Amino acid sequence: MSNSSRKLTVEQVLEARLCYMVGDREWAKLAKRFGVSREAVKAAAMGLTFKDLPMPPKRRY
Numbered sequence: 320m321s322n323s324s325r326k327l328t329v330e331q332v333l334e335a336r337l338c339y340m341v342g343d344r345e346w347a348k349l350a351k352r353f354g355v356s357r358e359a360v361k362a363a364a365m366g367l368t369f370k371d372l373p374m375p376p377k378r379r380y
Contacts, residue, residue, distance in 0.1 A: 326355045327353060327355060327359065327360070329372060331363075332364075332372055335349055335353075335360050335364035336364050336366070336372075336374055336375055340374075340375045340376075346358075346360050
């Protein structure tokens with residue numbers, strides 16, 4: 320997929336991933352803010368798409 324066809328920016332994907340890692344999974348809220356579908360945000364946050372971007376380290380308790 321070329322960068323020009325992506326609907327989310329790198330910054331948005333990384334923000335969604337950080338939210339996911341800290342337990343914030345309000346996909347509809349993020350989707351509305353980013354102007355994309357709920358599924359697009361969720362897939363990006365979980366690393367199913369944008370595989371070329373890093374995932375944040377997992378939290379340790």
